Amino acid sequence: MEKQDLLYEGKSKTVYATNNPELLIVAYQEEKGAVNNRVSNEVMRMLERKGVPTHLVRQLSDRETVVRRVRMIPLEIIVRNVVAGTLSTLIGQPEGTRLRSPVLEYRYKAAALGNPMINRFHVFALELCTPEILEEIDRLAFRINKILRQLLLEADIRLIDCKLEFGCLPDGTVVLADEISPDTSRLWDAKTGRKLGKDRFRRDLSDTTEAYQEILDRLGRIHCE
Secondary structure, three states, rough: OOEEEEEOOOOOOEEEEEOOOOOOEEEOHHHHHHHHHHHHHHHHHHHHHOOOEEOEEEEEOOOOEEEEEEEEEEEEEEEEOOOOHHHHHHHOOOOOOOOEEEEEEEEEEEEEHHHOOOOOOHHHHOOOOOOOHHHHHHHHHHHHHHHHHHHHHHHHEEEEEEEEEEEOOOOOOOEOOOOOOOEEEEEOOOOOOOOOOHHHHHHHOOOHHHHHHHHHHHHHHHHOO
């Protein structure tokens, strides 16, 4: 497969067109990015085995992955199981408080605006997607959360919250896209509460790459069992 024009360049990864118009190559940067790539791919493969559609095609190397080209929906879906981060300030509850049921937050994917939180009325008024697509996104987000909470607990990891992004295939199928990795998830050790996911770099904790690698190693162990 031939890598062609650069389509997107972010802080942690770049996206390239290929000689196949239906496929893209995602390239992650630095050592931490290489671990994110492998974790994201492992998680997506686990989800696909449970019937969740994703954009994943195959991993080319530690840092590069082939994905299907999708029309990205400009929403970030935050799924929260435990109070942490901005939610603690928003609702005045201490970090670590368990929520009675998972909470979905919609964020408008607009970096210049700081990706603000919006509600479903904003989604439809801005024509970000149709009600039918948002309903499917909600369904998939809750299903992904349920599957991941169970799988991660097998690896002694608590899924506190995670960011999900979705896109549409040419036939209209909604699929999980972008990445689902330690950079996009708040993950705590189930026994000690030690922070393993995005808290490590957001709060300038040490050994971020090592913590991410530990997540990958734990996922590998439960996959082999």
